[in-house]
Amino acid sequence: MLQQYEKYRGIHPGIVLGRELKKRSIKQRPFALSLAEHPQTFNAITKGKRGISTALALKIERKLGLEEGTLVILQAYYDIQKIKEKEIKSTPDLHILSKALFWDTDIKYIDWERQYRAVIQRVFERGNENDKNEIIRFYGTEKVNQALQESNIRNPYTIYRFNKTTG
Structure with missing residues (x-):
């Protein structure tokens, strides 16, 4: 890939294509x-709403004289x-959560969406304020609140304190 396009890594190729057409004063419709x-x-491609297929990318690259494979x-x-x-x-954010919270589990294999009740319960039973705040930020x-009310945590102080700080 050409060095000039290296700076566009992670940007939708249609956006880059739109800029290139504008720079060359080429109208989109006729092109x-x-x-x-x-x-x-x-x-839709030049607005970044649709991806570029390999076949179309090759056609565009040939027409504009770009290095083959750039758009792909x-x-x-x-x-x-x-x-x-x-x-x-x-x-x-795993850097915020205390490692001791999940000492018995490989944290890489936690399904955060499916196991949200267990995660929330564990953090609110054993975690510090930073742990709790991160879980609140992540789950909302x-x-x-729903998971705490449904869980086996019947410590009203925890739920009360949580409700006081967030609502």
Whole structure:
């Protein structure tokens, strides 16, 4: 991939393509039609709402004289970035949670969504304020409150304190 496109890693390739067309003063609609592509589809790509297929990427690269594979590689980097963002959102910040909370479990294998009741229960029984705040941030006040009320924690002080600090 060309060095000039290295800075676009993680950005949707359609956005980069739109900038390139603008820089070259090429109108999207005529360009899309010259590729035998629907202008609406092409517009969705340049707005970052739709991915670029390998076949279309090759057509665009040939037409614009770009290095072969540039847009495909940008699409791959974008897809990787999206997966990483999703993974980050799918777990609480493990640097904040006390390691002692999950001493008996490999934390990498916790299904944070399926096992949320057990996680919340454990953190509110054994965790410190930072642990609790991170779990509240991750799951949200409503879900934590619901899980605490449904759980075997019948310590009214914990639930009362939680309700006082969040609501």
